[in-house]
Amino acid sequence: xxxxxxxxxxxxxxxxxxxxxxxxxxxxxxxxxxxxxxxxxxxxxxxxxxxxxxxxxxxxxxxxxxxxxxxxxxxxxxxxxxxxxxxxxxxxxxxxxxxxxxxxxxxxxxxxxxxxxxxxxxxxxxxxxxxxxxxxxxxxxxxxxxxxxxxxxxxxxxxxxxxxxxxxxxxxxxxxxxxxxxxxxxxxxxxxxxxxxxxxxxxxxxxxxxxxxxxxxxxxxxxxxxxxxxxxxxxxxxxxxxxxxxxxxxxxxxxxxxxxxxxxxxxxxxxxxxxxxxxxxxxxxxxxxxxxxxxxxxxxxxxxxxxxxxxxxxxxxxxxxxxxxxxxxxxxxxxxxxxxxxxxxxxxxxxxxxxxxxxxxxxxxxxxxxxxxxxxxxxxxxxxxxxxxxxxxxxxxxxxxxxxxxxxxxxxxxxxxxxxxxxxxxxxxxxxxxxxxxxxxxxxxxxxxxxxxxxxxxxxxxxxxxxxxxxxxxxxxxxxxxxxxxxxxxxxxxxxxxxxxxxxxxxxxxxxxxxxxxxxxxxxxxxxxxxxxxxxxxxxxxxxxxxxxxxxxxxxxxxxxxxxxx
Numbered sequence: 001x002x003x004x005x006x007x008x009x010x011x012x013x014x015x016x017x018x019x020x021x022x023x024x025x026x027x028x029x030x031x032x033x034x035x036x037x038x039x040x041x042x043x044x045x046x047x048x049x050x051x052x053x054x055x056x057x058x059x060x061x062x063x064x065x066x067x068x069x070x071x072x073x074x075x076x077x078x079x080x081x082x083x084x085x086x087x088x089x090x091x092x093x094x095x096x097x098x099x100x101x102x103x104x105x106x107x108x109x110x111x112x113x114x115x116x117x118x119x120x121x122x123x124x125x126x127x128x129x130x131x132x133x134x135x136x137x138x139x140x141x142x143x144x145x146x147x148x149x150x151x152x153x154x155x156x157x158x159x160x161x162x163x164x165x166x167x168x169x170x171x172x173x174x175x176x177x178x179x180x181x182x183x184x185x186x187x188x189x190x191x192x193x194x195x196x197x198x199x200x201x202x203x204x205x206x207x208x209x210x211x212x213x214x215x216x217x218x219x220x221x222x223x224x225x226x227x228x229x230x231x232x233x234x235x236x237x238x239x240x241x242x243x244x245x246x247x248x249x250x251x252x253x254x255x256x257x258x259x260x261x262x263x264x265x266x267x268x269x270x271x272x273x274x275x276x277x278x279x280x281x282x283x284x285x286x287x288x289x290x291x292x293x294x295x296x297x298x299x300x301x302x303x304x305x306x307x308x309x310x311x312x313x314x315x316x317x318x319x320x321x322x323x324x325x326x327x328x329x330x331x332x333x334x335x336x337x338x339x340x341x342x343x344x345x346x347x348x349x350x351x352x353x354x355x356x357x358x359x360x361x362x363x364x365x366x367x368x369x370x371x372x373x374x375x376x377x378x379x380x381x382x383x384x385x386x387x388x389x390x391x392x393x394x395x396x397x398x399x400x401x402x403x404x405x406x407x408x409x410x411x412x413x414x415x416x417x418x419x420x421x422x423x424x425x426x427x428x429x430x431x432x433x434x435x436x437x438x439x440x441x442x443x444x445x446x447x448x449x450x451x452x453x454x455x456x457x458x459x460x461x462x463x464x465x466x467x468x469x470x471x472x473x474x475x476x477x478x479x480x481x482x483x484x485x486x487x488x489x490x491x492x493x494x495x496x497x498x499x500x501x502x503x504x505x506x507x508x509x510x511x512x513x514x515x516x517x518x519x520x521x522x523x524x525x526x527x528x529x530x531x532x533x534x535x536x537x538x539x540x541x542x543x544x545x546x547x548x549x550x551x552x553x554x555x556x557x558x559x560x561x562x563x564x565x566x
Contacts, residue, residue, distance in 0.1 A: 010051040015082045025074050030221035050117035054091050055098035068106040076107040088134045089219040091204045123172040127214050136204035141166025143198040146190040147251045153308040153341035162186050169240040175215035182218050182225045195247045201226040276356035281411045291352035292404040300349045301390035303376050307332040308341040344377040360422040370428045
C-alpha cells in the first residue's frame with residue numbers, strides 16, 4: 001500500500017532546513033519594491049487549516065516562477081528557505097517568512113477549499129490604538145461618507161487619494177484613506193452606487209495615527225479591496241447593520257482653512273496695535289492690526305510656482321530640444337531634483353495704512369486665498385509655465401485694494417535690527433472687508449452736513465456705486481503712493497450699497513484708529529453715534545412737518561373766519 005504524502009503545516013515551518021513540502025492556497029500576490037532589496041514578487045499563502053505565511057521571490061527568479069503564481073490556486077511547493085519575518089507592513093502573524101530560490105519546485109494541487117480565512121479586527125480595537133502598527137489587518141464595514149478624489153504628490157509622482165468612512169454594526173466610524181488604483185476603485189463605486197448600501201472588505205490594511213486620530217489605509221499593493229464580496233460573513237454583516245437607512249453619500253470637499261471663530265479664539269491673547277505702534281515695536285512678538293490696503297506692490301510678482309510635495313518654490317529653466325522647441329524644467333532646491341507636480345501659489349506684497357501711518361505686509365498663499373476665496377492656480381488657468389514677465393493681477397485680486405481687514409502680523413528680528421520694513425502676516429482674522437457694516441447696523445438715512453461744525457466733519461465709507469459717475473475716496477492719499485489705477489472699476493472700498501459716516505475726530509470705522517486714543521477700536525460706539533445723529537435729523541424733520549401743519553391749520557381757520565364774518 002502506497003504511503004500517504006505528508007505536508008508540513010505552515011505553523012511548523014522553521015529556518016532549520018530547506019527540505020520542506022507544503023500544500024497551500026495563494027490568497028494574494030503583488031509586485032513589491034524596497035530600497036534595499038529592489039523588486040520582488042510577494043504572496044500570502046495559507047494551508048488547509050487557515051494558517052498563513054508570507055512568501056517572496058527575488059527579482060532574478062521572478063521570470064521562472066511568475067507563471068505558477070495565480071491568486072486562488074492551490075499549489076504544492078517544495079525546497080525553499082525559511083527566514084525571520086521583520087520590517088514594517090507584515091501581512092501575517094507568522095514569526096517567519098518563505099524565500100523561494102532557483103531549486104524551488106511548484107506543482108499543481110487539487111483544490112482543497114475556497115475559504116479566504118479572514119482575520120477581521122473590530123473597529124473599537126483599531127480605534128483604541130493598542131494594535132501593532134507594523135502588522136496589517138482585515139477590516140469589514142459599510143462604505144459611507146466618501147470624499148472627493150485628490151491628486152497628491154508622492155515622491156515626485158502625482159498619485160490619486162480618496163478619503164471615506166467605514167461603519168460597523170454598532171455604528172462606530174473608522175476613517176480610511178486609499179491610494180492609487182484603490183482610490184480609483186472606490187471613486188467609481190461611489191459614483192455608481194450613490195444611495196445604496198455598499199459593503200467594503202479591506203484585506204491587509206495598514207494602521208495609521210495622526211494627531212491622535214486612528215485610521216487605516218492601503219499598504220501599497222500588499223492590500224486588497226473587495227466591494228460587496230459574495231461571502232457568508234458579508235451577508236451576516238449586512239443583516240446586522242442598524243436599520244436607519246444610512247446609505248453611501250459623497251462628502252463635499254474638506255474646508256482648507258480653520259473656521260474664523262477658531263482663528264479669532266486663538267488670537268485672543270495677542271495685543272492690538274496701530275501701525276505706528278507696530279513700527280515702534282522693539283521685541284519679537286505677534287500682534288493684531290486693523291489696516292486698509294492701499295496698493296499691491298507690483299515690483300514683485302503676485303504669484304509663484306511651488307512643488308506640491310514640499311510646498312517650496314521651484315526655479316524654472318528652459319531646455320532647448322533637438323527639434324528647436326523649448327521645454328520648461330522645474331527644479332526644486334529642497335528635493336534637489338527636477339519635478340513635474342507644481343502649481344501656482346499666491347505671494348502678495350501690500351502697502352497698507354491706518355490713520356497713524358503706513359507699512360508693508362507680505363501674505364503667502366493660504367492667507368490670500370482666505371480673503372479672495374479662489375486658489376491662485378485657478379486664476380492662472382492651470383498653467384505651470386512662468387513667463388518672462390509675470391501676468392498682471394486679475395480683478396478678483398485687485399478688488400482687495402481699498403478694503404479694511406484685521407491681520408495677525410509677526411514682528412521678527414529682521415524688522416527690529418536689520419532694516420526690514422515689511423511684516424509677515426501669520427493669520428487672517430477677517431475673511432471679508434470690514435468697511436462693510438453688518439446689514440442691521442447700516443444707516444439708511446443721510447446727515448445734515450451743514451449743521452455740523454468743522455470738528456464734526458466725517459469720512460464717507462462707501463462702495464463704488466452702481467450708478468455711473470459716482471466717485472468715492474477712502475483716504476486722502478497722495479497719488480504718488482498709489483501704483484494701482486482705481487479708474488479700472490475695481491472695488492476700492494466697502495461692498496456695502498449704503499453710505500455710512502463717522503466722526504474722524506472720535507473714531508474711524510473698522511480699525512482706523514482715533515489718534516488721541518489709538519487703542520480704541522469701537523465699532524458699536526461708531527454705530528451709536530450714527531443712530532444718535534439720525535434720530536436728531538428725524539426729530540428735526542418731524543418738528544418742521546408739525547410746524548407746517550400748524551401754520552396750514554391757522555391759515556385755514558383764518559380764511560374760514562373771514563368768510564363767516566361776511
